[in-house]
Amino acid sequence: MIVPMEQVLALSAVLFGIGAFGFLARRNIILMLVSVEVMLNAVNICLAGFSQHLNDPRGQVLALFVIAVAAAEAAVGLGLIIALNRHKPGAGVGDLTKLKW
Amino acid sequence: MPTHTAYVLAMSSSATAVFYYMAAASVASAILAVSRKNPVHSMLWVLALFLHVAGIFLLLHAEFLAAVQVVVYAGAILVFYLFVLMLLDLPGEEARQRFGAHWPFAVAGGLSFAALAWLSVVVPVQTEVVPFAASDATSAGKLADVGHELFGPFALPFEIVSLILLAAIVGAVVLVRRRSAES
Numbered sequence: 587m588i589v590p591m592e593q594v595l596a597l598s599a600v601l602f603g604i605g606a607f608g609f610l611a612r613r614n615i616i617l618m619l620v621s622v623e624v625m626l627n628a629v630n631i632c633l634a635g636f637s638q639h640l641n642d643p644r645g646q647v648l649a650l651f652v653i654a655v656a657a658a659e660a661a662v663g664l665g666l667i668i669a670l671n672r673h674k675p676g677a678g679v680g681d682l683t684k685l686k687w
Numbered sequence: 688m689p690t691h692t693a694y695v696l697a698m699s700s701s702a703t704a705v706f707y708y709m710a711a712a713s714v715a716s717a718i719l720a721v722s723r724k725n726p727v728h729s730m731l732w733v734l735a736l737f738l739h740v741a742g743i744f745l746l747l748h749a750e751f752l753a754a755v756q757v758v759v760y761a762g763a764i765l766v767f768y769l770f771v772l773m774l775l776d777l778p779g780e781e782a783r784q785r786f787g788a789h790w791p792f793a794v795a796g797g798l799s800f801a802a803l804a805w806l807s808v809v810v811p812v813q814t815e816v817v818p819f820a821a822s823d824a825t826s827a828g829k830l831a832d833v834g835h836e837l838f839g840p841f842a843l844p845f846e847i848v849s850l851i852l853l854a855a856i857v858g859a860v861v862l863v864r865r866r867s868a869e870s
Contacts, residue, residue, distance in 0.1 A: 589706050589746050595807035597710045597743070601717055603800030608721030610793030611786040616772055617726060620733055623764070624717050627740050630756075634749040639812065643832035646749050647841050650833075653759055654848045658855035660764050664771045665859035671775050672865075678783060 594635030601628035615670075615677045619663045626656045706746050713739040724785055726777065730769050737761040751830050 605628060608621030630649045637645025667677065674681055713736050720732035737760045744753035786793070837845055 589702075591812040592808045593706065593710070594743075594747070595812065596804035597714070599800045599804035599807060600714055603797040603804070604714070604717040604721055606800060607793045607797030610796055611790040612721065613784065613787050614726060614777075616768065616775075617721070617729055620729060620768065621721055623733065623760075624720065624736065627736065627760075630752070631740060631743055631747075634744050634747045634752055637749060638747045643829065643836045644841075646752050646833050647836045649749070649752055650755060650837070651844065651848055653755055654852060657759060657764055658851050660767055661855040661859040662862070664767060665862035667771065668774070669862045677775060677777055680787070 588638070589635070591635055591639045594631060594639075598628045598632040598635065601625075601631065613678050613680055615667050615679055616664075618679070619660065619667075622659070623656060626652055702746065706743070709739050709742045709746065713743065722785070726772050727769070730765065730772065733768075734761055734765055737765065748829055751833055 602625050605621045605623075605625030608624065609618050612618050612621060630652055633645045633649040633652070635645075637643060637649070670682065671677065716732045716735040716739065720729050720736060723729045723732060737756060741753040741756040741761070744750075744756055
């Protein structure tokens with residue numbers, strides 16, 4: 587069975603749009619990072635779709651790299667959030683008005 | 688759009704139904720994930736999103752990617768997020784405003800990608816398939832192809848990714864370490 591590429595691209599774009607909306611609109615840092623994960627998943631769907639469409643395994647390899655970099659991003663991002671939380675409790679970006687403390 | 692309808696006819700109807708279910712469920716859970724007030728509810732909806740995306744990978748014949756999606760994304764990354772969320776203990780989060788004052792601009796940004804989705808459906812993707820050299824076009828050989836690519840031409844990027852992960856681990860430890868311990 588071949589999933590039509592147009593549908594896959596449409597789903598990918600819609601998911602990326604939802605993630606972009608979440609990243610821009612949410613005021614909680616953790617949920618902003620989660621929105622980034624939604625966007626990365628949209629990109630992975632796009633890569634897997636093109637891998638199937640072009641019958642080329644390199645798309646899946648790139649998607650695996652995206653997942654690995656997402657894991658690294660989650661580790662560093664959440665580490666930053668914990669470090670920020672130690673100085674000022676809470677996870678709202680509106681509270682982070684100082685550049686240095 | 689003759690090619691488009693041909694593709695749809697080529698899909699068996701039950702697989703089509705499964706794909707549309709997966710697509711609709713992932714879009715719905717993504718919307719719920721970015722809009723719930725309770726961060727833990729958001730995480731659980733993201734879990735639903737990850738599992739449905741794994742199902743889409745299965746439909747796209749990316750079996751290894753589906754397994755990695757479940758093990759790494761739903762298993763490791765999401766648990767890590769939940770762990771930090773519980774560690775920080777944010778009781779005031781539900782009382783706060785979910786979205787910033789500029790949310791209409793964020794809606795505009797998201798809708799521009801929805802317009803891309805519309806464009807991708809209206810303008811069909813180029814259907815002439817360039818055959819890949821190493822591929823023998825059987826779905827059983829797909830996973831072997833991925834492995835050969837990963838440890839053949841992509842061996843150096845693969846090693847660099849492991850370095851990136853190591854750097855991320857060290858970076859996270861350095862960031863989270865208490866400053867009072869070193870002085």
